[in-house]
Amino acid sequence: MTANNTVKTAASSHTQGHDPRRGVGTAAMNRAILDHLHFTMARLPALASRNDWYMALSHAVRDRMLDDWLASLHHFRNKELKVVSYLSAEFLLGPHLGNNLINTGMWDAARDAVESLGLRLEDLLRQEEEPGLGNGGLGRLAACYLDSLATLRIPSIGYGIRYEFGIFDQLIRDGWQVETADKWLKFGNPWEICRSEIAYEVKMGGHTEYHHDADGRLAIVWLPVKVIKGVAYDTPIAGYRSRITGLLRLWKSEAVESFNFQAFNAGEYYHAVDEKVVSESITKVLYPNDEPGVGKLLRLAQQYFFVSCSLQDMIRVHLLRSPRLEEFDQTFAVQMNDTHPSLAVAELMRLLVDEHGLGWDAAWKVTRSTLAYTNHTLLPEALEKWPLQLFANLLPRHLEIVYEINRRFLDEVSRAYPGDQARLARMSLIEETGGKFVRMANLASVGSHAINGVAHLHTELLKETVLADFYQMTPEKFCNVTNGVTPRRWVLLSNPGLAWLISESIGEEWVTAPEKLRELECFASDPSFLSAWRGVKDANKRALAAAILERTGVAVDPESLFDIQVKRIHEYKRQHLNLLHILTLYHRIKRDPGAQIPPRTFIFGGKAAPGYFMAKLIIKLINSVAEVVNADPEVAGRLKVVFFPDFNVTNGQLIYPAADLSEQISTSGKEASGTGNMKFSLNGALTIGTLDGANVEIREEVGEENFFLFGLNATEVQALKKSGYHPGRFYEEDWELREAIDAVRSGLFSHGDAGLFQPLVDHLLYDDEYLALADYRSYLECQERVSTAFRQRELWSVKSVLNVARMGKFSSDRSIREYCEKIWKVPIRPPFPH
Incomplete structure (x- = not known):
């Protein structure tokens, strides 16, 4: 089955003809x-190579998108429309071609045209280099929001x-992570358009000078x-x-000037292009390692650079509408996605x-009315x-500000709060x-008219912990x-x-009205529907098993329980x-x-920050556990462990549909929201x-009956830490936990090198x-409930259907509607006439 079964060509009148x-x-x-x-x-x-064909198809699709784009720009020239500006250091878009074919309704035509040329659309889709413009959930969320903003017809x-x-x-x-350069632009990017005429100067370093202008007003000059x-x-x-x-x-x-002719004419050939090399380093790489001072400097420079360009661009656009900058907040609603863009305040x-x-x-007044901050x-x-x-x-001038x-x-x-010096500090x-x-979080909080968390629990904890003082002083600013x-x-x-099966059963409206998914509930008791449901899952699992064999050499059983944890590697996410x-x-x-013990395939994926030793x-x-377990004939057919390398959007599109069990096991109170949990469900x-982030x-x-809950809740976590947490006590009192940890430090999984994993063992103990040790026993008992449920395949399928049927709330369309209503004060308008 292919996406074209659900997505029909939807051509408007002006796109007909020759x-x-x-x-x-x-x-x-x-x-x-x-x-x-x-x-x-x-x-x-x-x-022509496969890349040549991919580029040709992409340009053909882009041509048709640009027609709508220009029509959108014409529509959005209406001075009454407020534009949403989403400032984010990350946009983890994923491959463009497939998504654009889906959203524009051109999938069928593109597939048929490609096949008429003796090619396969699937091969051209695989050719695309994924833009690596994000690190994880933050950037993927930003990409989802752009999709929803356009779908809801909001100028953005x-x-x-x-x-x-x-x-x-x-x-x-x-078994070790090795980082190699993500050269996503090596074959070119057919989706972008360089706007050389839209360019702004960004100052850095130097000092400021004060003087009085002709009217006697104090003026500050940044040199x-x-x-x-x-x-x-x-x-x-x-x-x-x-x-x-x-x-x-x-x-x-x-x-600003790429080539220094004076240096060149003086024979200093290398110095002639120094300025170009230094300047271009600002946007050379995503998130440089900020452990050394030079990395910190570059990261701060990146953040200021994109914030300054973006605000200068917005001011230019506003002045085309109105000469009064006092009305800037009527033209733009600016959302700062985390603290990375918080320099926007200054x-x-x-x-x-x-x-x-x-x-x-x-x-x-303008600044606070315009800016909003997402934590x-x-x-x-x-x-x-x-x-x-x-x-x-x-940024000498910004420090003064x-x-x-x-x-x-x-x-x-x-x-x-008179006399409260601790609060002031x-x-x-x-x-x-x-x-x-x-x-920077304090700067963003002071300079914004709204502060929001990204899950109900997260927002409540935000009010109680890291931003408690700001909530107590200005509670009206906070929302979720x-x-x-x-x-x-x-x-x-x-x-x-799955999309085809859903649409065949309840129609296609769920794609933009996901609350319609509730209509699937009545099919949860239909044996033929459940059989088709399992057929879709089985096909997805076979596809993932084939990819695992190709990329890792490990053969896994698609009939086994696919137990999957894919996300950034971090101790709070508790892969250990x-x-x-x-x-x-x-x-x-x-x-x-x-x-x-029902057969299980444990699949991990995710990247560790280059400077994060424990995550590596x-x-x-x-990988060391996988090496031992997968080679042991006594557990053959019962357990398999796989690390799927280079987890990204492309690989996520393969992995999420194949999962039976989604591991969302972070320490309660640590995950802001999570979006992988939503994609799995x-x-x-x-x-x-755990009761963490959006899991709640x-x-x-x-x-509750369709979710496997374990572990301490956020209140219990805080209470345990306050009373004095001694992980060694759990190790001493639980013999299975002790057995597992002792096996790691014995050298069993490190070819006899007992010291290799000692830092991790010491950290746990x-x-x-x-x-992790406090939640270990609860986790094991919960996993036993998982095994019992998985043996009852019909019951498991019912739970799976009900998960999908009840996930409508977690569409990014709903999130954007809430931003429009609660924060941006932007109406969701009907489509403009064709």
Whole structure:
């Protein structure tokens, strides 16, 4: 089954006819592909590579998208429309071609046209290099939101960075993660359009000088040591059947003057291009390792660079509408996706006050009315803060602005809480304990009119913990918008068999009205429907098993329970707790070969940050356990362990639909929301998880009986830590836990090297910050309930159907509607006339 079973060609009246750039029939697409092969790629069909054909098809699809894009731009020129600007350091878009064919309704025509040329659409889809412009859930969420903004016909621009090298490609060598450059642009990018004329200068370093202008007003001049140019690269984002195409605008850094003729003429050939090399390094790589000082400096420079370009661009657009910058917030609603863009507070103030002459109070009113802040973490160490001296060296004018914002804000705090010096210290934009730092979460909170968490539990904990002082002072600012994912990519495209079965049963409206999925509940008692449901899952599992064999050499049984944990490798996400369960099952089978344990395939995937030693060690342990378990004849056919390398959007589209069990086992109170949990459940996997992040709401929606719950809740976690947590006690009192840990430190999984995993063992026994040992026994007991349920295949299928039927809340369309209503005050408008 293919996505075209659900997605029919939907051509509007103006796309009919013989215009080779607009026609969407098979013949028109065939002609367009051949034209682009000839005129764009300069290739003869007989000599064309698969990449040539992919590029030709992509350009043909883009032509048709641009027609809608220009119509959208014309529509959005209406001065009454407010534009949503989504500022994010990450946009993990995934491959464009398949998603664009789905959303524009051109899948059938493209497939037929490609086949008429003797090719297969599936092969061309696999050819696309995935843009590695994000690290994980944050960037994928931003991509889902762009899809929903366009689908809901909301004027919007996503602003970010055009990283030349994205998140690294992950190889596994001898069980260790090895990072290689993600050269996603090596064959070109047919979806982007370089806007060389849309470019802005960005200052860095230097110092400021004060003087009085002709009217006697104090004026501040920033004299930088470096000026970099940001050039816009635009990517169209197709809405689903909306006839609206949104915009992602990414910035590339360039030298203001790329070539120094004076240096060249003096014989200094290498120095002639120094400025170009240094300037372009700003957008060279996603998230440089910020352990060394130079990495911190580059990361701060990246954040300021894209924020400055984006705000300058918005001001340009606003001035085309109105000469009054006091009305800027009526043109744009700006959402800061986490703390990475929080420099927008200081930069917008600088632009309004220094560059455009607004008074401080007027500028502050505009800034706070325009900006809103989404918090994505409860981990204090993940709330960005920059060493004061580094900040001062790179952004001297912004530090002055931060100081002034802080002075005025702390005066407000003092009036509200007289004499509370501890509160002043906590809420200050400048941290002064253990060195001086600029606190970016505090800056974002002070400079925004709205602050939101991304799951109900996360928002409540945000109010009680990391932003408690801000909530107590301005509770009206806080709200919750639970994350969501787009069903277009994560079901229609990635799971076409399931999409077809759903649409055959309840119609196609669920794609944009996911609450309609509830209608599936009545099919949960239909044996023939359940049989078809299992058939879809079995086909997806066979496809994943084939990919696992091809990429890892491990043969897995598609009939076994596919127990999957794919996400960024981090101790709070507790991949090592999953491993402890595997080791316990391994030892149980070794002791009793007749133990009633249903066959399981444990599949891990995810990347560890290059500088995160413990996460890399966890990857090594997963692979080392796999090496031993998979080769042991006594557990053959019972347990398999796989690490699927280079987890990304492309691989996620293969993995999520194949899962039986979704591992969402982070320590309660640590995960902000999660979106992988939503993708798994939306594709029919059952969840084993803690009451953490959006797990809480997923369990409420799908029903307690259709969710495997274990572990301490957030209140219990805090109470245990407060009373004094001693992980060694759990080790001593639980013999199976002791057996598992002792096996790791014995050298059994490291060819006799008892020291290899000792850092991980010591961390568990003497620290265990994320309470893996405290939750171990509860997790094991819950996994036994999973095994019991999986043996009852009919009951498992019923639970799977009910999971999908009750996941409508977790569409990104619902999330965007809530942002529009609660924060942006942007109406969701009907489509414009064709």
